Amino acid sequence: MTTVLKLGGSVITDKDRAETVDGESLERAAAAIADAVSDSTETDGGLVVVHGGGSFGHPAADAHGVTTTAGTDDAGAVTEIHAAMTALNGFVRRALLERGVEALPVYPLSLAARNREGDLALPTESVETMLEEGFVPVVQGDMVTHAGRGATVVSGDELVAELARGLDADRVGLCSTVPGVLDDERVVDRIDSLADVESVLGGSESTDVTGGMRGKVETLLGLETPASIFGLEGLEGFLAGEDVGTTVG
Amino acid sequence: MTTVLKLGGSVITDKDRAETVDGESLERAAAAIADAVSDSTETDGGLVVVHGGGSFGHPAADAHGVTTTAGTDDAGAVTEIHAAMTALNGFVRRALLERGVEALPVYPLSLAARNREGDLALPTESVETMLEEGFVPVVQGDMVTHAGRGATVVSGDELVAELARGLDADRVGLCSTVPGVLDDERVVDRIDSLADVESVLGGSESTDVTGGMRGKVETLLGLETPASIFGLEGLEGFLAGEDVGTTVG
Numbered sequence: 336m337t338t339v340l341k342l343g344g345s346v347i348t349d350k351d352r353a354e355t356v357d358g359e360s361l362e363r364a365a366a367a368i369a370d371a372v373s374d375s376t377e378t379d380g381g382l383v384v385v386h387g388g389g390s391f392g393h394p395a396a397d398a399h400g401v402t403t404t405a406g407t408d409d410a411g412a413v414t415e416i417h418a419a420m421t422a423l424n425g426f427v428r429r430a431l432l433e434r435g436v437e438a439l440p441v442y443p444l445s446l447a448a449r450n451r452e453g454d455l456a457l458p459t460e461s462v463e464t465m466l467e468e469g470f471v472p473v474v475q476g477d478m479v480t481h482a483g484r485g486a487t488v489v490s491g492d493e494l495v496a497e498l499a500r501g502l503d504a505d506r507v508g509l510c511s512t513v514p515g516v517l518d519d520e521r522v523v524d525r526i527d528s529l530a531d532v533e534s535v536l537g538g539s540e541s542t543d544v545t546g547g548m549r550g551k552v553e554t555l556l557g558l559e560t561p562a563s564i565f566g567l568e569g570l571e572g573f574l575a576g577e578d579v580g581t582t583v584g
Numbered sequence: 585m586t587t588v589l590k591l592g593g594s595v596i597t598d599k600d601r602a603e604t605v606d607g608e609s610l611e612r613a614a615a616a617i618a619d620a621v622s623d624s625t626e627t628d629g630g631l632v633v634v635h636g637g638g639s640f641g642h643p644a645a646d647a648h649g650v651t652t653t654a655g656t657d658d659a660g661a662v663t664e665i666h667a668a669m670t671a672l673n674g675f676v677r678r679a680l681l682e683r684g685v686e687a688l689p690v691y692p693l694s695l696a697a698r699n700r701e702g703d704l705a706l707p708t709e710s711v712e713t714m715l716e717e718g719f720v721p722v723v724q725g726d727m728v729t730h731a732g733r734g735a736t737v738v739s740g741d742e743l744v745a746e747l748a749r750g751l752d753a754d755r756v757g758l759c760s761t762v763p764g765v766l767d768d769e770r771v772v773d774r775i776d777s778l779a780d781v782e783s784v785l786g787g788s789e790s791t792d793v794t795g796g797m798r799g800k801v802e803t804l805l806g807l808e809t810p811a812s813i814f815g816l817e818g819l820e821g822f823l824a825g826e827d828v829g830t831t832v833g
Contacts, residue, residue, distance in 0.1 A: 408717065439735075467731060479713075
């Protein structure tokens with residue numbers, strides 16, 4: 336049972352203060368992961384943690400005008416955005432290491448690249464060997480080099496999708512700031528197609544640079560792997576194999 | 585013309601003081617690289633810089649008893665050794681960035697892995713795209729996960745060999761603390777086989793954990809790519825396409 340878990344950038348950082356971790360939420364997420372890994376019935380095929388940018392990656396990316404499609408040739412700018420994400424990656428890994436989770440960093444800038452069409456090549460040898468050896472890879476949203484455009488942003492959501500495919504994962508979970516996809520205040524249990532929830536998700540105006548809820552649902556619908564969207568209160572249940580939040584696809 | 589250049593750890597660090605850069609040598613190397621990149625006749629197919637550990641990686645690796653074959657399952661230990669190398673990588677990139685070289689980091693821990701036989705898988709998509717986009721990848725000696733052994737050391741020399749193969753490089757250069765392979769005080773111009781220089785290189789007692797001069801020559805003899813071993817004073821000439829130091833293979 337290989338699980339790919341994304342911790343949303345908004346969940347583990349304070350989105351209103353630049354480069355500030357939401358310590359309480361990060362501790363809570365790390366504790367749930369540590370419990371699941373030490374119990375290991377649900378995660379014995381390995382757990383990959385992916386995290387977004389929150390108040391670390393986004394301000395730096397905005398300052399340099401880079402997105403998933405608008406690139407830069409300036410290595411100083413790439414380095415600055417990458418370093419902001421690496422700092423957050425360090426906080427996530429430290430919280431996990433302190434709880435006995437053998438977390439190792441994975442930086443997509445070193446690993447992945449986009450071709451001219453923007454498709455991501457993400458070789459999985461390193462992550463697979465980490466999993467086989469009992470480590471927990473912690474993969475960050477990052478910059479990647481992009482044929483013809485210098486370097487562009489790669490979002491946590493995109494990494495989740497590529498890793499789920501590349502590792503043939505059994506489960507995908509997106510831990511978000513909301514308890515699932517919401518219809519008014521009620522969590523939608525299950526989404527099988529985008530048409531089902533068009534009215535709930537709204538149009539493209541609700542997407543941000545690295546994909547809002549609509550983008551997440553679209554990405555997850557494109558996967559073979561069953562996926563869930565849930566809030567921090569659902570993380571423990573998800574890692575225990577329960578259906579939590581909204582199940583997609 | 586794709587060139588893989590290794591800056592020896594002993595060249596750019598003060599081997600006698602833990603985690604100390606040899607600022608003068610690093611500046612000199614960075615200046616030579618910046619000149620070559622801005623001139624670009626010899627490096628227009630791209631330049632990959634690889635660096636060893638020197639006083640950064642080796643003490644941390646020794647403290648945890650890890651080598652290229654003796655591994656660890658302790659993510660804290662892996663992280664500590666990796667972080668020491670990453671710090672040196674930052675110094676190298678900063679020296680290059682300050683001179684207008686668009687240097688980006690490449691961390692083998694994120695990218696590569698060893699199988700049970702110890703063979704290194706090093707996917708090249710990221711480095712190739714960096715080169716195509718005009719960046720200069722700066723690859724560090726590092727830790728990599730190793731099937732059955734947790735994580736082990738990967739040396740700069742091994743990375744040079746794998747990159748030369750994977751990128752089908754045209755030239756390889758090892759910038760060392762000596763002006764080439766020495767026979768007494770004379771630089772040996774050319775080595776075609778290990779037997780030629782058995783008396784000069786001595787036996788296995790002259791090798792260190794990540795390969796002394798004997799290991800370097802053996803590695804370079806195994807490559808299709810022409811290679812040179814030279815000192816810092818030869819770097820400018822090497823990058824200008826000249827034969828400097830000892831030519832191997």
